[in-house]
Amino acid sequence: MLLHRDIEYGVRTAIEKAQSAGDLPVFDIPEIRIERPRDLTHGDYATASALQMARLARMAPIKIAHLIADNFVVPDYISDIDVAPPGFINFRLATKYVQGIVDEILHDGVDFGRINIGNNKKAQIEFVSANPTGPITIGRTRGGVIGDTLARLMEAGGYDVTREYYYNDAGRQIQMLGESVQIRYQQLLGKEVDLTDDHYQGQYIVDIAQSLVAEHGDALLDESADYFSDYAKARISKQQKASLDRINIHHDVYYNENDLYSSGRLQEALDVLQENGYVYETDDGAKWLRTTAFGDDKDRVIIRSGDGLPTYRLPDIAYHWHKAQRGFDVVIDVFGPDHHAVAPQVLMGVQMLGFDTDFVHTLVHQIVNLERDGIQLRMSTRRGDYVTLDELVDEVDSDPVRYFMLARSANSGVLFDLTLAIEHSDKNPVYYIQNAHVRCAGIFRKWAEAGFDADADDGADLSLLTHERELAFLRKSAELSAVIEQCITTFEPHHIAFFAYELATTFHTAYEECRVLHSDVPHDLALARLRFYRAAKTVLARVLNLMGMSAPEVM
Template sequence: MNLFSDIRALVIDSLNAMVAEGALPDGLDFANVTVEPPRDPLHGDMATNAAMVLAKPAGQKPRDIADALAGKLAEDARISSAEVAGPGFLNLRLGNAVWQGLPKAILTSGAAYGKSDMGQGKRVNVEYVSANPTGPLHVGHTRGAVFGDALASLLDYAGYDVTREYYINDGGAQVDVLARSVYLRYQEAHDLSVDWPDGSYPGDYLIEVGETLKAKVGDKFLDAPEEEWLDEVRNFATDAMMDLIRHDLGLLGVKMDKFFSEKSLYGTGLIEAAIDSLRDKGLIYRGVLEPPKGKKPEDWEPREQTLFKSTAHGDDVDRPIMKSDGSWTYFAPDIAYHYDKVQRGYDLLIDVFGADHGGYVKRMKAAVSALSDGKTPLDIKLTQLVKLFKNGEPYKMSKRAGTFVTLSDVVSEVGPDVTRFVMLTRKNDAPLDFDFDKVLEQSKDNPVFYVQYANARVHSVLRKATEAGVAVDDATLAGVDLSGMTHDSELAVARKLAEWPRLVEIAARTNEPHRVAFYLYELASDLHALWNKGNDVPELRFLQEGNTEATQAKIALARSVSVVISAGLGILGVTPVEEMR
C-alpha cells in the first residue's frame, strides 16, 4: 500500500475524465504530475502540481484547471476537501477513515509494508569500501562501508537485484610496499633489528603477519635477495590483509557478494580487451595534452601519449591510459574493471568512493558511458570525512594502526548498531562529526537512542498489555475498530506512517539511504509526542484500563510504528531494540 501513489492514480484518473469530457485537450503528458506532502502541513495532507505543469501544454490558466480538478477529486470518498492555492496548486485533505485504515494495512502487510517493485528486478552493482589491502579499515572506510551497505539494502528493498562488490586494489606499487613491510616484521620475528624506511607500514597489525610468515617458511627468506621472496610475501601479505578486512567488515555486519582482484586484470587480456573496445569506437589516439592548470610553461614537458578521448563522453580533458614506457596508467585497469562490470550485464553501476576521489568522477563516468554506448548509467557517490571526538577533544590515533583510528576501534567503543546509524545521520557528501560520548547519550539529541527508544516504548506497552490479558498479536490488532482514532496527535502519527512507502522510493531513486535515518527520527518524534500527550490527556494513553477494545485500538497504531521502525532499521543494518537498559 502506497497512499501517495493511490491518490496520484486518482488524480490521473480525474485528469483523464476531464480529457474525455473535453475540459482538457487530448495528448497531454501526465508524467510530471506529482502528489506529495505540502511544504506546510497546515495546508493539507497532500498537494498536487497537476494544474501548474499542464497549464502551458493545455493552453489554459492553471487556476481554471485546478478548480475543475478539485471538483472531480471531491467526488471520491477519500477526499474530504480539495482547495486551490496561489496560482494553481491544489491542496488535498483526506478523510479520517483513510488514516484509521492505515494501521490495518500495515499490520496485515507486516515487514512488506513499504517494499516496492520500483526496481523491477533490474540488476545493480554497488561497489564500496574497496580499500587498499595494506592495513585495517579506518574510520573513513567505515563511513563508506555503512553507506554502501545501507544503499544496497535500500535498493534491494525497492525491488532491485543487487550485487555488493569489493574491488581489491592489489595490482599497484602499494602491495610491494606492504610485502617489504611484512618482511621487516618477519625479520623482527627472528629477533633481528630493522630500520623502517619512509613510506612503509609500521603499524602493529603487521606483527602477527610477520610471525605467521615465520611459522610458515621458517628462516627460508632471511638471507634471500628480494627477488626470491617478494612475489610470495606479497601474495601472503595481501591474503592476510584481506582476511583482516573481511573480519573488520564482519564487525559491522557487512558481507560482500563478490571480491574482484585488480591483479586478475593483468596478463589475462582483460585490460587490452577494454582498450580495444574503446579503440574500435575511435576513442583511443596518440596525442599531446595541454599543460595542467596552474603549471608554468617551463615546468611543462609536452609529450605524445596514448589517450582516451573521454571528452567525447562529458569529461573535461582526455585521459592518458599508457605511460611513456609502454606500461598502463592507473586509469587503464579501472577502465577494464568497469568494462568487466558492463559485460556482466548490470543495468546500473554505483561506485562509493572517499571524498579524495572527487577528480575521478567525470573520467570514470565517461569511460562507462563509452564502454556501454551510454546504456549503463554509473552513479558515483562520494563520502566526506569523519571527524572523531572524545571527551570534547579530537580523537585521532590508534596504536595498533599507527596513524589512524580503525573501524574496529570505533565498533569496540560504541557497537555496530550505533556506528551504522550515526554514519547515516548526514548526507554522504557532508562532513560528519562522530562524538563517542554523544552517540551513547540517552537524549532526544541522539538520533540513535531516540529511534530505538520509540521502538522499545512500543514493546513495553505490548508486554504490559499481554500481562493484563489483552491480545495484541498483529492479526488481532489488524481487525480492531479504529474509528475512534481522531485526535490530531494520533492522526499525525498515521500521516507520517503513510509517507514510508513514498520515502523508500525517493531514497532509492536518489541513492540516498540517509533519508531513511531522517525519516525514522521524525516518526519516532511523532510517537514520543503522542506518548507524552497521554500524560495530560488520559484517553490518548495506549493502555486504557478496563477497556480492551480501546487499548487494542491505541496499540494497533503504536505497533504499526514499530513495524516501520524495524523495517527502516533493517535497511540501515541496525538491530531494533525492544528493551532499553
C-alpha cells in the same frame, strides 16, 4: 501502494477530461509532482501543478486548480480536496483509510513499505572496495554504510541487488605491502633494513610480521616480497570482512583485480582501445589514453614507461567494461572524495570501448571527522595516523556507527560526535529512535504480565483509534513507501534516517497520551490501541532494519 502516484494519475486524468470538455486548452501535460506538505493544514498531499501550467494554459492558476479539483474522481482513501490560492490543490486522507493502515502494516509485516519500482531489474552497488593493505578506515566505513543502506532500500523497492567489492589485489600498492611486511620481518630477525616513505608504516604491519616469525621463525628470509604480500593481503582481507560484519555489511561478490589479468580482459580492453584509435605511445614507451577527446583536461597514462605495467586506470576501465557486459540495468559506484576525480576518466574509457555509460551512477560522499567532548580530532591518513572501523565500533557500538554515517547528505561531511554517540539519552537520536521500539515491546510485556491473552487484539475495532496523535503516527508510517522511492530515485539514502527520527517523534507524542494499560481506558479502546502498538512496533523495526540497525526489546 504509492498513494502519490495514484493521485498523480488522477490529476492527469482530470486535466485530460477538462481538456476534452473544452474547459482547458489542449497542451502537453508536464510532469505532475505530488508533494507531502509540511504544514498539516495543507492536507496530506498537495500539488502545485496548476501553477506550473498557468502559462501553458494561458489561464489564472486558481481557475485551473478548480477545474482539476472538479474533474478529479475522488478515490475512497481521500476525504477532502481543497483549492488554495494562488493555485495549490490539497488532498486529505480519509480517517477510515488512516485507521486501516494498522491492518496494512500487520499484513505486510517486515515487508511493509515495499514497492515495485525496480520491477526485479538487476542493480549492482559497488562500495567499500578498500585495498587489502590496511584496516577499514572511517572514511571507507561511511561509503560502506551509504552503499549497504542504499542496497537495502533498493531491495525494498523491488530491485535484484548485487553488493560488490572490488578487491584490489594487484599493482604497486600490493608490491609495497609485501615489501613492508618483508622489511618488518627482517627487522624482527635482527637485520638492519629500513622502510622508505612509500612503505606502509602502521603497527598492523609489524603484527603481521610477528605472526610470521612466530609461525616460521627465520625460514622465510629467502622468500620473495610476493610471498609476504600474498600472506598479508589474505590476512588483512579477512580482517576487513570481520570488521564490516560488525556493522552488518556483507558483499555478494568480491571482484579480484588479478582476474582482469588472468582472464585476458585487461589486455582485451587495451587492444580494443587501440583499435578504436584512443591510444598513442610517447618516445619513452608510455601509452596514453586520449581522454581529452571526451573533455578531460589532459590525456592520461595507462601503460607506464619504465616497466610497461598498467596504471590503475586500465584495470578500472576493464572492470567497468565488464560491469557493462554483465547485464546490470543500473550500476552504482560509491566513492569517497579521494576517488571522485578518477570516476569520469573510467567512464570515458568505457565509452571508448563502445558502451553507453548512462546506466552508471557515481555516488561521491564527503569525508568523516571525529569530535569528542566538543573538540575535533586531528587525523592524517599519511603515517597511519587514522581511526579504524574497529576502533570506532569498540568505542560506540554498531548502531550509532550506522546511524551517524547515514544521517547526512552524502555531499556534506560527517562530524561524528563520539560523546553523543554513546550517550543514553534523548539527545542521542539513536536511542531516541530505538526507544520507540522498546516502549512498544514494554507494552506487550506488561500486557502479558497482567494475564491477558497475547493475541487479544485480533479483530479489534480500529475505528476507535481517533486520537489525533495516533492518526499522525499512522499517516507518517504511510509515507515510508514514498521515502523509499525518494531514496532510490535520488540515490540519497540519508532520507530514511531523517524519516526514522520523524517517525519516532510521532510515536513518542502518541505514546504520551494514548495509553493501553490504564484504568480509565475502556477495554475496547485498549484492544484497538494494542493493535496500534503492534503495528507501530512492526514499522519501527522495519525502518531500523532498512538502516541496518537493531530493534531492541529492552535497553
